[in-house]
Amino acid sequence: MHALSGVSLAIEPGEFFGLLGPNGAGKTTLINVIAGLARADAGTVCVMGADTVSAYRRARRKLGVVPQELVFDPFFTVRETLRLQSGYFGIRDNDAWIDEVMAHLDLSGKADANMRSLSGGMKRRVLIAQALVHKPPVIVLDEPTAGVDVELRQGLWQFVGRLNRDGHTIVLTTHYLEEAELHCSRIAMLKAGRVVALDSTHNLLAHFAGSRTTARVVARDGRQFTLELSGYHELETQLARLRASGVEIADLELDRPDLEQVFLRLTS
């Protein structure tokens, strides 16, 4: 039984890359292998050219990982936690960057609060800050918005978006497919430890979800019609057919293909 098998993919510098799949698909295992928390039986992983086993120090300096679990050290305050994390990466006097990261994550007011006293959302922010203290070029976010409120979610995506625009590579796993669809330029879907799809988000939507597009038509007399389309190109033909049969169209609503449809098709 292998948690991962035959996974081979390259994530380009500066990409916003999504790693999707159902529970148990191997997403977190793959992230753990990349981060050196788990060891692969075979194969290699490189982070910006640094092998995660033979050149683990170089690889880990280039990587910031936000773990899925809400873990924290109850002995320390937020600032102490971030200073210690900086020190683990060999960085002294990092307060200027720590302050900046805390400000972006709306943590400044909690700098001297003990980690135990923080809410779940605040602890999640500290986890993100910990992953960023050494300014890694590659940031891995493993379910970063699981169980956090809308306000944090929006703030987080703004911040992560800025990091991505500044050149950071982002690797994201999430159960919220709309987040992946909105932010990821490319997506890999895993199922039972294997990559079942790897393409740009646009292509995935076009190839896998387009055939299930539907259009809801409301006629002037109140009748409603649902048109099953194999693609947008069929829309005009179907509408013409309706008009030809005497239907006066009052309203039209198109179901955009979404990642959920792709996900279900590929992983169910």
Added chain:
Amino acid sequence: MGFTTLFRKEMLRFLKVSVQTVAAPVLTSALYLVIFGQVLEGRLQVFDGVRYISFLVPGLVMMSVLQNAFANSSSSLIQSKITGNIVFVLLAPISYLEFFWAYVAASVVRGLAVGAAVLAVTAWFVELRLQAPLWTAAFALLGAGLAGALGLLAGIVSEKIDQLAAFQNFVILPLTMLSGVFYSIHSLPAVWRGLSHGNPFFYMIDGFRYGFFGASDVAPLLSLALVASAFLAVAAVCLMLLKSGYKLRT
């Protein structure tokens, strides 16, 4: 830098709860001294010309050093593993050597800090004079290192608190209590005396005591060599496990 920070973090961790990690063991040792010192004074034969209570103090000091050095690394690592925050160290570019030395060095500091505090408190009860301070320092340092490394080993191998508690209660505690803290092994029957020679903690206590009285059950150089060998053996096992990621990395 990774080593320095991890060492600092381990230091901060026990200093933040110093009532529990330093003051409490000092009180325990003071109680041992009061109770055993009063009850057994004059009843046990120790070294020639040495009062029992004087004999007892170095043993209690060294016992505190060993128990607290063990407790520091073992409890810190098992808590980090159980709560999951060990991930922050595992994600960082910290080598297994840095990991080992940071945990052991912090354990040594806590062990020595508690030992010094116990010595300072018990000095109220009995007058002691260091006859060979370098021997005392060498045994305290090496003994704390060995106990710290044993604590790290227990922390690596254990997955739950009760597994660690079993190691502490069924291995460390008997080895400590039967190491000659409260008696000279010359007052034991031959069988128990022989068994005591198989206990590495006995050599630490005996060697440490030599620094105070210039007398010991075993030649201090032999004791030091045995303690150093035990440290190297435990350190080698720890380093092997840390390098392989045993029960730390999946």
